[in-house]
Amino acid sequence: MKLKVTRDVLVPIASVLVALAIGAILIASQGHSPMTAYHVLIVKGFQSTAGLQSTLSKAGILIMSGLAITIGLRAGLFNIGAQGQVLSGALAFTYVGYRLHGLPIWIHLPVALVVGAAFGALVGGFAGFLKATRGVHEVISTIMLNSIMAGVVDYLTQNQFRLQGQPNTRTPEILHSARLPHIFGYPSGFLIAVLLAFFVSWVLKKTTTGFEFESVGRNRNAAWYAGISVKKTIVLGMLVSGAIAGFTGAIFSSETTGYFVPAFYSGIGFDGITVALLGRANPKALIPGAIFIGGMRSAQSAIQFEAGVAPDIINLLLALVLFFATAPFLAKLLKSNAKSITTTSGWGS
Amino acid sequence: MDTTLLRIENLSKTFATVKANDNISLEVNKGEVVALLGENGAGKSTLVKSVFGLVKPDSGTITIKGEVIEAGDTAAAIRHGIGMVHQHFQLVPVMSVAENIILGDEPHKGAFISYAEARESVKELSDKFGLDIDPDAIVEDLPVGLQQRVEILKALRKNVDLLILDEPTAVLTPQEIEELLQVIRNLSSQGVGIIFITHKLREVLAVADRIVVLRNGKSVGTATPKESTESSLAQLMIGREVIFRLDKKEAKPGAVVLEIDDLYVKDDRKLMSVNGLSLSLHAGEILGVAGVEGNGQRELVEALTGMRPTVKGSFSILGEVAIGKNPHAIHTMGVSHVPEDREKDGLIATLSIDENLVLNQYKNPPFAKGWIRNIAAVNSYAAKMIEKFDVRTPSGKYPINSLSGGNKQKVVIAREMSQDSKIIIASQPTRGIDIGSIEFIHNQLLASRDSGVAVLLVSAELDEILSISDRIAVMYGGKIVAILDPHDVDRTQIGRLMAGATQ
Numbered sequence: 026m027k028l029k030v031t032r033d034v035l036v037p038i039a040s041v042l043v044a045l046a047i048g049a050i051l052i053a054s055q056g057h058s059p060m061t062a063y064h065v066l067i068v069k070g071f072q073s074t075a076g077l078q079s080t081l082s083k084a085g086i087l088i089m090s091g092l093a094i095t096i097g098l099r100a101g102l103f104n105i106g107a108q109g110q111v112l113s114g115a116l117a118f119t120y121v122g123y124r125l126h127g128l129p130i131w132i133h134l135p136v137a138l139v140v141g142a143a144f145g146a147l148v149g150g151f152a153g154f155l156k157a158t159r160g161v162h163e164v165i166s167t168i169m170l171n172s173i174m175a176g177v178v179d180y181l182t183q184n185q186f187r188l189q190g191q192p193n194t195r196t197p198e199i200l201h202s203a204r205l206p207h208i209f210g211y212p213s214g215f216l217i218a219v220l221l222a223f224f225v226s227w228v229l230k231k232t233t234t235g236f237e238f239e240s241v242g243r244n245r246n247a248a249w250y251a252g253i254s255v256k257k258t259i260v261l262g263m264l265v266s267g268a269i270a271g272f273t274g275a276i277f278s279s280e281t282t283g284y285f286v287p288a289f290y291s292g293i294g295f296d297g298i299t300v301a302l303l304g305r306a307n308p309k310a311l312i313p314g315a316i317f318i319g320g321m322r323s324a325q326s327a328i329q330f331e332a333g334v335a336p337d338i339i340n341l342l343l344a345l346v347l348f349f350a351t352a353p354f355l356a357k358l359l360k361s362n363a364k365s366i367t368t369t370s371g372w373g374s
Numbered sequence: 375m376d377t378t379l380l381r382i383e384n385l386s387k388t389f390a391t392v393k394a395n396d397n398i399s400l401e402v403n404k405g406e407v408v409a410l411l412g413e414n415g416a417g418k419s420t421l422v423k424s425v426f427g428l429v430k431p432d433s434g435t436i437t438i439k440g441e442v443i444e445a446g447d448t449a450a451a452i453r454h455g456i457g458m459v460h461q462h463f464q465l466v467p468v469m470s471v472a473e474n475i476i477l478g479d480e481p482h483k484g485a486f487i488s489y490a491e492a493r494e495s496v497k498e499l500s501d502k503f504g505l506d507i508d509p510d511a512i513v514e515d516l517p518v519g520l521q522q523r524v525e526i527l528k529a530l531r532k533n534v535d536l537l538i539l540d541e542p543t544a545v546l547t548p549q550e551i552e553e554l555l556q557v558i559r560n561l562s563s564q565g566v567g568i569i570f571i572t573h574k575l576r577e578v579l580a581v582a583d584r585i586v587v588l589r590n591g592k593s594v595g596t597a598t599p600k601e602s603t604e605s606s607l608a609q610l611m612i613g614r615e616v617i618f619r620l621d622k623k624e625a626k627p628g629a630v631v632l633e634i635d636d637l638y639v640k641d642d643r644k645l646m647s648v649n650g651l652s653l654s655l656h657a658g659e660i661l662g663v664a665g666v667e668g669n670g671q672r673e674l675v676e677a678l679t680g681m682r683p684t685v686k687g688s689f690s691i692l693g694e695v696a697i698g699k700n701p702h703a704i705h706t707m708g709v710s711h712v713p714e715d716r717e718k719d720g721l722i723a724t725l726s727i728d729e730n731l732v733l734n735q736y737k738n739p740p741f742a743k744g745w746i747r748n749i750a751a752v753n754s755y756a757a758k759m760i761e762k763f764d765v766r767t768p769s770g771k772y773p774i775n776s777l778s779g780g781n782k783q784k785v786v787i788a789r790e791m792s793q794d795s796k797i798i799i800a801s802q803p804t805r806g807i808d809i810g811s812i813e814f815i816h817n818q819l820l821a822s823r824d825s826g827v828a829v830l831l832v833s834a835e836l837d838e839i840l841s842i843s844d845r846i847a848v849m850y851g852g853k854i855v856a857i858l859d860p861h862d863v864d865r866t867q868i869g870r871l872m873a874g875a876t877q
Contacts, residue, residue: 232746233747240725246718250701250711251734
C-alpha cells in the first residue's frame with residue numbers, strides 16, 4: 026500500500042512541477058517574467074476571494090467530469106465522449122430549467138438535475154449498449170457521438186430552444202428555482218462534487234456493483250468465470266459515466282452560465298480526462314489536481330493581462346502536466362511489456 | 375584436451391526481492407546431457423535464460439569453449455553456438471517447415487530466396503541428426519511433436535554446440551516423448567551438449583548423463599541416474615521426503631450427477647472441437663479425462679461450466695438440464711470449477727488475495743448484504759482459507775500477483791473446494807506447480823471424492839490421471855474413445871489411445 030502512495034502522490038506532483046519549470050522557460054522565451062506569471066497565478070487563482078470562488082467553481086466541474094472518466098476507467102472503459110454527454114445533460118437541464126414555471130427550488134432544481142444526468146446517461150449508455158451487443162469499441166463510438174451531440178445541441182439552440190429577439194444564439198434564462206444557491210458566497214457545486222467523489226469511492230470499495238466494475242475492468246474473463254455479467258456491467262459503466270458527465274453539464278449551467286450556449290461548455294469533457302489521469306483513476310485523489318487546474322483556468326486571463334502571457338501558454342502548461350503525469354505510467358506499461366517477453370518463466374509462475 | 379563446453383561460475387540474479395539464482399556454478403561437457411531439475415520457482419528458467427542472454431545476471435560469468443560471453447545479449451549467445459528451444463514454439467504456422475527453419479537467415483540467389491538450397495539444407499540437417507521431417511509440410515498441419523522437431527532443427531542449423539530445451543515434453547504424448555529422448559541421445563552422440571529442463575523424474579532418469587537439482591535459486595546437488603531413484607531426486611528437489619503414495623481409499627461411487635449426451639462444441643476458430651461426446655460422472659468418484667492437449671478437453675470443460683456455448687446435444691447436472699446456462703447459474707447448481715488457465719480465468723491479478731478467495735461468492739451472505747459488501751467478513755473468511763490451504767503469504771491484503779504459481783493455484787483450489795459443491799470440474803489443476811502443492815491438491819481432491827463429491831479431472835499429465843482417478847476416460851478428436859480401469863492399464867496402452875490408435 027505504501028508503494029502506491031508514492032506512485033499516486035509523488036508522480037502527479039512531480040509532473041506538475043516539471044510542467045511548471047518548462048512553462049517558465051517558455052514564458053521567459055516570450056520575453057515575459059515567469060516569476061510574475063506564477064505570482065499572478067497564485068494570487069488570482071487562490072488568494073483573492075473572487076479568485077478562489079472562481080477556482081473552486083471550476084474545480085467542482087473538473088472533479089465531476091474527472092469522476093465520469095474515472096468510473097469508466099475502473100470498469101475498463103475509456104469514455105472519450107464525456108464532452109457530448111456534458112452537452113446533452115446541460116441542454117436538457119437548461120430546457121427543464123427555463124420551461125417549468127412555478128415550482129419551488131427544492132423540487133425544480135433536483136428534477137432538472139436528474140433530467141440532465143439522465144440525458145448524459147442516455148448518450149453514454151448508448152455507447153455501452155453498442156459495445157455490449159455489437160462489440161463497437163467505446164472510444165470510436167463516443168468520439169462519433171461527440172460530433173453528433175455537438176450537431177444536435179447546435180440545431181436545437183438555433184431553432185426550438187432559441188430565445189427569440191436576441192442577436193446571439195442562446196436559450197432563455199434558467200429560472201431562479203433551478204439555480205444552485207451559494208453557500209457563504211462559495212459555490213455549492215464544488216461541495217457537491219467533493220461529496221460525489223467520496224460517494225463514488227465508497228461505491229467502488231464497498232458495494233457489489235463496485236466490485237463488478239473493478240472485476241470487469243481488471244479481467245473480463247475472470248469476471249465472467251466468477252458469474253458477473255460482463256455485458257450488463259459494460260452498459261452500466263457507460264450509463265453511470267454518462268450520467269455523471271450529464272450531471273456535470275447540468276451543474277455548470279445551473280451555477281455558472283445561467284443559459285445555454287454550446288461554446289460555454291467546450292473542453293469540460295476533455296479536461297476531465299486530464300483530471301482523471303492526473304488522479305490515476307482514483308476518485309478521491311483527483312481532487313487536488315482538479316483544484317490546481319481550476320486555479321490555472323481561473324487565473325488565465327489575469328495572467329494574460331498582468332504578466333502579458335498568452336492564454337495558449339496556460340493550455341500548453343496543462344498539456345505538459347498531462348504528458349508528464351501519464352508518460353511515466355505509459356513508460357512503466359511499455360517496460361513491463363518488454364520485460365514479460367523476455368523473463369516469463371515456466372507454466373503459470 | 376579440455377572437454378568443458380559451458381562453464382557457469384557464481385551466477386546470481388535477483389528479481390525485486392526474490393533471489394532467483396543464488397551463486398550457481400555449473401558445467402556442461404561436450405556431448406553431455408545435463409538435466410536441470412527443480413520445482414517451479416527454483417530458478418531453472420532464469421538460469422538457462424541467463425545462458426541464452428535473455429536475462430542479464432547480476433553477477434557471475436558464463437564461459438563457452440573458454441570464451442567469456444557478454445551477459446544479457448542473445449545475439450552473442452547465438453554467435454557462440456548456443457541454441458534454445460522454448461516451451462512455447464516460435465514458429466510461423468502458415469509457413470512450411472523449410473521456410474520456418476531458414477527464417478532470419480535465408481539462403482538467397484541475388485534478391486531471391488533460394489528454396490532449393492533451403493530444402494537441401496533442411497534435408498542435410500535432418501539426415502545428419504536423424505530428425506526425419508518433410509521440408510514442404512505446412513507447420514500448422516504438423517502434430518506438436520513434429521513442430522518441436524522443427525524448432526530443434528532451427529536451432530541446429532545455426533551450428534549449435536549447446537542446445538537448451540526448456541520443458542520440451544510438457545505438450546507431448548508418451549510416444550512423442552520417447553522419440554524426443556531418442557533425438558536427445560543422437561544429438562549428444564554427435565557432440566552437442568544439452569541442458570534439459572523438466573520436472574518429470576522419469577525422463578530425467580532415462581536420458582540424463584548428469585542431474586543438477588536446484589532449490590530456491592541454489593544448486594543443491596548433483597547426481598547421476600545410476601545412483602538415483604525417483605524418490606531420492608524428489609527429496610532433493612523439495613528438501614524433504616515425499617510420499618508419492620497418496621492416501622487413497624476404495625471409491626464408493628453413487629448416483630450419476632453429471633450426464634453428458636452427444637455433446638458438440640466449437641472452439642475459438644469455429645471448428646467443431648467436441649464431437650458427439652457422451653459421458654456420465656458418478657458421485658464419489660474421480661473420473662480422469664486423459665488426452666493430448668487440443669483434443670477438445672478445454673472446450674468440453676468450458677461448455678460444462680457455462681463459459682462456452684454448445685452447438686448440439688445436451689448435458690444435465692443432478693438431473694436438471696443445464697444447456698445454455700451462464701457460469702453463475704451452473705455454479706449455483708452445485709458445480710465448482712478449477713479453470714485450466716488460472717491467470718486468465720481463475721484470478722484477477724491486481725486484486726488482493728482476499729478478494730480472489732471470494733471471487734464467485736462476492737454477492738452471497740455474509741460477504742454482502744444486499745448492495746453493501748461486508749469487507750470484514752471477506753477478510754476474516756480469507757484469513758481462515760489462507761491458513762487451511764497453506765497459502766504462503768504474509769497477508770491476504772497483497773495482490774494475488776505477488777504469489778508463486780503454486781500458491782495462486784491454492785487460492786483457486788481453496789475457493790472452489792470450500793463451497794459445498796456436488797461436482798468439481800478440475801482442469802489441469804496441478805500444471806506448473808511444485809511437488810509439495812501437487813501432493814496437497816491431490817489429497818484435497820481425494821478428500822472431496824471421499825465425502826461424496828464427483829470429480830471430473832482433466833489433465834495432460836498421465837501420471838496424475840493414473841495416480842488419483844477411479845476411472846479413466848481417454849479423449850481423442852473430441853470424443854471419449856475408451857473408458858479404462860486404472861488398475862489394469864499400462865502407460866503405453868493409454869498413450870496409443872491418446873494418439874488416436876484404436877484398441
